[in-house]
Amino acid sequence: MATIGIDLGTTNSCAAVVEGGKPAIIHNAEGSRTTPSVVAFTKDGERLVGATACRQAAINPERTISSVKRHMGTDWRASIDGKRFTPQEISAMILRKLRRDAEAFLGQEVTQAVITVPAYFNDMQRQATKDAGRIAGLEVLRIINEPTSAALAYGLDNGDPQKVMVYDLGGGTFDVSIIEIGEGVIEVLATAGDNHLGGDDFDERIADYLFGVFKRESGVDASRDSAAAQRVREAARQAKEELSSMETARVNLPFLAQGASGPLHLEAQVTRSEFNRMTADLVERTEGPVSQALNDAGIAASELGSVLLVGGSTRIPAVQDKVRSLTGKEPSSSINPDECVAVGAAIQGATLAGSSTGLVKANSILLLDVTPLSLSLETVGGVATRIVERNTTLPVHYSQIFTTAAAFQTSVEINVLQGERPMARDNKSIGKFRLKGIKRAPAGVPQIEVTFDIDANGILTVSAEDKGTGKEQSITIDESGRMSDEEIDRAIRDAEAYAAQDATRRDAMEVHAEAARLVQEVDAALAKSGKQLEKEEKKQVKADSNALRKLLSKKTEKLEEADIAAIRSAKEQLDRSSEHVRSLG
Template structure:
């Protein structure tokens, strides 16, 4: 069984494996090296993932979901025809396609993977990503930060001692990491970022520009027309890409809307200068995290040996120029920004498939040390966030602290755990509530309760506690609305497996249906052309078999069984036999 590395991206995803000690990108069944992170549902219930989903988006906007990664770990659901899908389930559909494509390419089963996440993902987002992998039928060996994976891929060929900045601007998130490559060690010194800044935001600016231009020319606002809006969004995405190579581009969308004077077309020119002007503040927003990462790492930009650009949005010339101004360095062109994250994940996957514990060696020489991206605190008296684990602490982390009661004769204590950098609890994100029960009644401040925080190499937090007075370990319940429970994950796994089987039936049924429809056309044509040459009973039998087959062809795809496929094929065989002579007569004529 093969083990793969997966870059689960906001806009596109990518998979890789290691062959002969080198990472190799896995092409999908469409022959592409990356797969659009798009999920769609057809009207008859078929699930579409990747390029086929993106192609039909304009005609099916209500059942097409993009950029689901931005909702990971949050309380967001997609409502498709009355059925709710969580971000984990939708991401699992993308992961399942990547897994199947890898199995087709490698001609072997794939059950293990390393999956990447933005360095600034919090505990709930990392856990949600891991749950998505489980639903897709993958044993997720490790969650690794995207900039770290990119540095790992870079370090494979550039292992000389140096400090590297990874500037990762993807479709939905921005991360920057300062990484030191030593003789045998790749160590993350600091990381910072913005989980709500990426290529999608650049697209939104172009979309608004095109909609305003169309409204000025035709007096029509198409913002409420979902189909038109999807066409504009696709055109905006393509225009953005073209402006990375051209100084201007033409946007032409015929028949975008129907106006009083007839069909209205969108025809406009977008220049790179105009694009740079409308997105200037987005580019500038990357400056803060860059400076924070440099400060946390304790180095100046001049000490950097290399700057790596990762993520498709770093192809924007204004972004590249901004990085040059920030760092005084010419960004390296030695790695592919769309593929390097998956390649780094594959290197780690190859190692972990042999041993899934401890710190990671990318090959037999490079040791990888990652960090936690956000500080970990607990809420104490007065709503203060008391810092326990500082951001950019090397993983894994094991930290214990003794707490006590704030009121007399308490039999339980509640501890709110927070992630963030603000001094007040209310300004940070609450990631869980931990309740310790069964404390011996005593005056305030007397009980000694040791709470232990463990952040594993995935950046995922677990908590344990014990009462030092009794020495007994106590259970702690984690309440996190952003997480799926084990039961929910198991149910989603069953649904995904059930769909996989149903998907196979759909493919078999549609193939048989296409053959049946072709046969029905031939039979109808034969009856029309040579019916007078046939015996009465023969004609009657052809008509009866055709009617029976036509009824089966119309069966809905969302309620199929294996028996339905067999019945369709049997009915087709009967019509083939009964109409054989008539079709032969037609071919002779």
């Protein structure tokens, strides 16, 4: 039984299969190699998917759904005839069509698939994609990242070991990955991206321009009429595509609206230079992730063997120019940007299914992907203690021993965090659970082992075990606790914007904690051995201790650099004056 590879895209989706050892694109029922990711509901209850849904969108815009991928993993719902559909359910309708078309193409039942997702999809979005596959009647053997899949498709025809950059600008998302291709190994070194940047945004800029032209000429705001707006947006998409090969695109939409004197028509033209100006900031937004991915991978652009362009939006000339300026390389033209992701998924599917003929051999290809954001635990003082660094190779199994902060604790709360900030409250809490039944003991005595497991699909499980009693508790991070794409993007931006502030705060926490420990130690030593001290020495130690205790009364989040310096100075003074009493204690 064949295992298919599916590129479930924002704008278009594509399916592929390995036959006779070679990957092949699956043609859909309409004879096309790609299927629009559009679902529509007719008034008599029929569901349309793909090209048929696109053809009726202008006259049925309220019941036509596109770009649902941008809503994966969120609480967004589409309300049709009183029924609310989740993004998973809408995506499953697209997957079900791809499955049916594959069965017709292959002449056999299809029940297994490898489905791709943007590299920057979080846990919730990945799980939502798996759920969509299951709703569509597919056993999802693996969720793999789109850039990794593209590199896999490229690597089989370009066998020389090399490092490649995959620049993936699709309809709704942007990913960039640095990938090392070796003999039978595809290893992701680093990934970065923007989950809300893609061809849809470029379309919207042209659409806004066309709305403006029509309003200036007719006085009518076509964006307020859903049917007219749908026609304008479709024309904008076509104009964008034309401008990839032409200097001017002409838009002619007759009978777009009705005016006081009769029907109103839209006639306009968009030049490539105008398009470049109105989308310059979108192209510029790709520079940050490219620089971050190169830095995280620890390589310079000059060390890249090739740059692969993936996604239909990379056909935009200004995007290609940006890639050339960022990397100093001419992008490779050896892969089809619309089909390579599905091809790579099919190759991985054939490997997982145990195919052993021709180009693909059972277990012959090893994919080593990475986790896009760091994972931490909240520890004493609200610090985010890093457990798994971002860009760590998957799958991950990592354990670390923690202990209790207070005496005779019988339970601890495990707060799992995702993000790059050093303080817990500045990151996203993606799951909490409580480990109970800890043996009563002084603070610092219990040994609590916390384990992070991330599988090859990027799904996270966290467990905690009290080594003294064997009590264990675990959590698989569920839909309610995962980060949204906006939160992921904000986590990275915040980490960069507040790097200096974070350093000061961490310094304050460390100095405050050290000083508090010294005060406690001195108090205990005075209580135990104070009678052995000279009166003046005891008086000095108490004065220094009180001075430091007073400085510590200010909350750590309000400490400024001057406060930190004062605490550090007072701590050093107490450290010197109390050396004798602490030696007695």
